[in-house]
Amino acid sequence: MSHGAGGRAMADLVAGIFRDAFANEFLEQGNDQASLPIPAGGRMVMTTDGYVVSPLFFPGGNIGALAVHGTINDIAMAGARPLYLSASFIIEEGFPLADLQRIAGSMGQASRETGVPVVTGDTKVVERGKADGVFIATAGVGLVPEGLALSGDRAEPGDVVILSGSIGDHGVAIMSSRENLAFETAILSDCAALHGLVAAMVDAAGPHLKLMRDPTRGGLAATLNELAHQSGVGFRIQEAAIPVKPQVAAACELLGLDPLFVANEGKLVAVVAEAGADALLAAMRAHPLGREAAVIGHAVADDQRFVQMTTAFGGGRIVDWLSGEQLPRIC
Amino acid sequence: MSHGAGGRAMADLVAGIFRDAFANEFLEQGNDQASLPIPAGGRMVMTTDGYVVSPLFFPGGNIGALAVHGTINDIAMAGARPLYLSASFIIEEGFPLADLQRIAGSMGQASRETGVPVVTGDTKVVERGKADGVFIATAGVGLVPEGLALSGDRAEPGDVVILSGSIGDHGVAIMSSRENLAFETAILSDCAALHGLVAAMVDAAGPHLKLMRDPTRGGLAATLNELAHQSGVGFRIQEAAIPVKPQVAAACELLGLDPLFVANEGKLVAVVAEAGADALLAAMRAHPLGREAAVIGHAVADDQRFVQMTTAFGGGRIVDWLSGEQLPRIC
Amino acid sequence: MCLAIPALITALLPDQMARISLDGVSKTISVALVEDLAPGDYVIVHVGHALSKIDAAEAARTLELLAEAGLLAGAAEAPA
Amino acid sequence: MCLAIPALITALLPDQMARISLDGVSKTISVALVEDLAPGDYVIVHVGHALSKIDAAEAARTLELLAEAGLLAGAAEAPA
Amino acid sequence: MKYVDEYRDGALARDIAAAIAAEAQPDRLYAFMEFCGGHTHAISRYGLEDLLPPGLRLIHGPGCPVCVLPVGRIDDAIRLARDPAVTMCTYADMMRVPGSNGASLMKARAAGADIRMIYSSLDAVRIAETEPARQVVFFAIGFETTTPPTAIALRQAMQKGLANFSIFCNHVLTPVAMRAILDDPEPIAIDGFIGPAHVSTIIGTEPYREFAETYRKPVVIAGFEPLDVMQSILMLVRQVNQQRSEVENEYIRAVRPDGNVTARALCAETFEVRENFEWRGLGVVPASALKLRDAYAAFDAEKRFAVHTVHADDNPACECPAILRGRKRPADCKLFGTACTPETPVGACMVSSEGACAAHWTYGRFREHARSAA
């Protein structure tokens, strides 16, 4: 990749790699924006995320798949059907074209598998040393059925908290591929698009479903604290109910990390009124991405908005937000 | 700014700076996606661009205003009314918070002035030396009235090419603020949102209007070549008709650059059927951002898709795409 | 504290290094500080170094003591 | 070619440097290569250095010659 | 995880808790100090205080090498890291520890200093080998546990002939710090010690004998798993009840009476005791830390870069000295939760998550909140 502005080389590159990888009728329009049909009914949701993962390729995925799945998930968390994605690439001069192709290929595959096209995009190349390989910012829009209004402020005391599966897989997969940590494990990132699972959940729980959120950066701990803060409630969760794969637990022991704070990319937390909890859990367990779904606790009245946890050991603790990034520890 | 993941410090920062700067009801929802009403009728357009300008602050603007105006413009070029923006920030560790505030402030101001809210956003901080201050990727959606279908492939021989104003202002303003070039000029970036002008144009020219595009990176030359390529026509333009400010011309002489290749951020090129050209030009000139609008040429049948120019001198030349970035020259 | 964890030696490597395994996670560490190690041993690992070999017999004895303490409690709680 | 452009000297600076102006664009260049310059002079600027002073009288004369060549052409085209 | 999971059995813990409750005399208070942050962590992480009878109180000691490093030494490390020629290698734990005026290695890195977070002491050697043009300084911190890995790194660097490798040595000594707490002129409310787990794998059980014999404080060396802690508390209760003061070893699966002889010999050959060293929260403690022997002066960053530590005062409102001696609790400090939080730690006890104040902030607050609500 060479640093350039408006040249034919760059235009050809964008046309070649991305048009091939994302092939869809909207991108084919070849304009600086895509013209798109709007399905009837409902409200629109819009989201964006920047993806800056290091390394770019990790067990179970790469930044490209992540950038598709992550943004689809933020749409899905509103109970919405994801419709369209945009993708903005910031590429460091000298970045291997073969890697870009692999990333674009993964995005294309993720886009086809999820049925959500990347309808418009942009590429900028910056001088060497002014980025880190490639950054991707995706944005997405989706359609949420009229009447469904999931939101992080809707948890109420008594509501049930359900987690869709085991935590920490993504973060541990990433760390295992960082040179300076140098450990090996068979753990793969859980990177996945959750809109299918979400559709089944919305069907099953209907108005009982209050909110969903994907516990990405900062892990389950950050998400529960965010939700507690936003809804003005506390949460009380059971450590023993939270699925953690043995390798994830082991890697966390080795590095002095807590799986509660480790990132996930294919999991969600749902808060549901008690009356809908059983139906929701059953529907989730019937879906391939929710087979390990579990009730992990419930919301409680708490003006301190604490997330409290009964440990597997039987004691109690607060699950706080992390102050800054969780770093590997030696003491 | 410190490098972090999911910490409270970062969450507070995002909440503080951006929520204040962008204040709107959608962002207030506080979720990972914004829930938005969809106006009735028409099709949706979606676009994205990454902004990587250096320096971040330049005469007449900064990366923040650019990121709002640029994406609004890509929506407007479809004849659409811009509705909502998303913003993804990638920030280098150590970037001064005061600068971030200034940038967010400009974005907020641009958003308020244009009436297009930034409804959702994301912030990532990367290690020092792995980015260049701040990168912004914005995405936007808009609504295009039913029946209007502007597209870069619609130019036909005989169509008239109209430019909305003088070229090269943005690129020269940027270059004048680059330390290594070290020249001074009063030229300001033309950075502006064109959707108001576009609305007037759509009203005035109706179905005669074929397409619009903003000649940003690569300048007027790149845009005309793109359009020629996409529509399968040639263009014949008159150099004498193209407005260039004297300071822009002078800076280009000094650096060995050609204003045709220099970037603009508040200009558009429209292609219109001859029958609508007068009405369109009049409407453009009546708008503050189109006062200097001029017919600069017309589309011609040409299977080579050349952009030909009659020079101010009376000779002829091809206006080619640039091969890579236009660099200051000494010979 | 000093974060350290018991791990299984799976292979001895040249230069006083060894492979360890911990529930499917493996890593290379230094074993320069501990003598007489063999694959199958468990060691306490700290900052990439083995500090001490785990004594399997003593570990078993500790577990017995723990169980015993629990039993005693049962006895204590039960009406004497 | 050697890209060079005539520019107006607006101020002489220490160390054989000068400010130049070109239609509202200004810049600092070296004038070490050209003697006897004063603000108001025009110089040919190349890679940040003045190469030569423009001779205003000769410039005027050249314009006259150009006009003359044009006139001659007119004369030539007109029926002789 | 073998040798881990079996010591985290909650059912068994409740049984042991019942034994403690049964054996603890209801009419007296028991105050035990767990010296090590590892125990503090286990107590907080697993909520062990919920399992203990009301008359039994745990006092969190200064056993976190990150927390106790004084501001002046953090300032030294930051100063070294800012040298453009220097690549500073540090365990990640040190990144956020505040020096003077809120400076930290994290902020220094954000401002452009070349600071690398390493997992093992040997990573620093590898970096020095790979980047011969850089002056690689290893920020060596820790108790007796972490000292031998530093000695190994020094050996490796010497073998490889790395002229660009040096060590900024901040290793400290556990028994000396315990003695400093007991020697405090004001009376200390400590009935016994839960003794260090991993420190003891190196130093063995012998160094604690003076606390049992001279100071008459029972010591039970305990593993860092929650059952280890519960069991050691039971053992301490029994010693108190029986008016014994002995050194007992609960962590017998990893700790031998003579510790790790190889490691101790290596350290003795590499390091010598400093005359004085300052501890955050404890003040200057004679003979409480190590430095490189003169034979290794060439690898001593303090000599190579002429480091002269400037003392910086702790915040006078910080109650760490009293908390570390069991006289006060975190909530007694005016700064707790206001000026002093894990994001902006003021004193030693808030600096790492094992500090008494940080542990109370992270894991304990709700208990107090529940109490006050009740």
Next chain:
Amino acid sequence: MKYVDEYRDGALARDIAAAIAAEAQPDRLYAFMEFCGGHTHAISRYGLEDLLPPGLRLIHGPGCPVCVLPVGRIDDAIRLARDPAVTMCTYADMMRVPGSNGASLMKARAAGADIRMIYSSLDAVRIAETEPARQVVFFAIGFETTTPPTAIALRQAMQKGLANFSIFCNHVLTPVAMRAILDDPEPIAIDGFIGPAHVSTIIGTEPYREFAETYRKPVVIAGFEPLDVMQSILMLVRQVNQQRSEVENEYIRAVRPDGNVTARALCAETFEVRENFEWRGLGVVPASALKLRDAYAAFDAEKRFAVHTVHADDNPACECPAILRGRKRPADCKLFGTACTPETPVGACMVSSEGACAAHWTYGRFREHARSAA
């Protein structure tokens, strides 16, 4: 722009064009070489060929210092730039010029080399001063116009005592190259020269006398504005018609007969003539380039970094040698527009936009296309 706009008057150009048409004899061909890329640029940029009578042909000469630098010297520059100690300072023009196997400074920079694009020779001195730890090499290229600024940079670096500054000297000599074209064993179809504008501000009019007197080729030194070119063509037509061969000066507003005496003295003191130098498209030309005098050996990058240029062959299918001598046109080359485009230039004439092939690609193709369509 004063002294610019008045020489870009299209109406006047058409009048002069009429004069040329009137004076050019319809029964003969006129072939003039504009040596300089500056003239080539003006001809293409303003479409001057549209204003000339059909019997008058302009031959684009080798007057672009970027184009003529041979592959071996580009390879040298890339090799220097890849040295991790080196910061290479270059005019942006050189960034894309291809060396062997498609290498370029642009690609070397993308691969991590520290290469800075500068606007003025003095920028390189400033960088050396600001970054004393870097070995700053100034990639000096250009004809007599660009040589004095290099000499000034050397003077500044010496005054500032910069031990980390050196010059990779590639300055070449215009009259020698003109002579090389005329000395070609095969006959040359050139009736006269449009002489260099800015080169002549330095060297004056005298060096062209031999071409007029010995080779009997009229020379008209012309400014780079389009009216200057038109006027000089008229003057050349007149010399041919009148069978004169003189050195005339159309660019009298900037060119004195003795050029810039100060600059020439400075250059004579700084540089000496190389025995041989290779030109892309012309081959090895004796005494056609400059190097630093031995007195400045300390600043000579070729000496400091032991540069030994390895000759690399031009593509044998490239027709540059014939094009530069007026025997062929760009479209006659098999590679034109296929293997050889401005994005992937093969030969000298495509390398910069002033090369004959590049100019034809950028500005001229439509004319041919229009012709063939007609």
